[in-house]
Amino acid sequence: MSDELPLQNRKPKPLDERFAKRPHTCRRLQEIADQMDQALANGATADEAEAMAIEQIQKLGGEMLQDWAQANKKKQRGSRPLGR
Numbered sequence: 001m002s003d004e005l006p007l008q009n010r011k012p013k014p015l016d017e018r019f020a021k022r023p024h025t026c027r028r029l030q031e032i033a034d035q036m037d038q039a040l041a042n043g044a045t046a047d048e049a050e051a052m053a054i055e056q057i058q059k060l061g062g063e064m065l066q067d068w069a070q071a072n073k074k075k076q077r078g079s080r081p082l083g084r
Contacts, residue, residue, distance in 0.1 A: 024063075024067075025060065028063070031056075032056045
């Protein structure tokens with residue numbers, strides 16, 4: 001079994017379809033957009049809002065990879081022959 005992420009040569013699924021399987025990711029992206037809007041409304045510069053968004057997206061990326069690794073590990077455990 002490969003630990004590689006899926007190749008990008010397939011036709012991409014619409015984001016709403018992908019987020020239906022990952023509601024946490026969708027919520028986090030909405031929160032990040034809301035935080036950017038709020039920061040700008042509170043007088044933050046575009047550079048400050050961008051830096052905040054980048055930091056939050058990096059955290060989200062780490063969370064997504066962690067979720068993927070855990071799911072992959074569960075899948076591997078489930079495919080082991082009995083008695084192991």
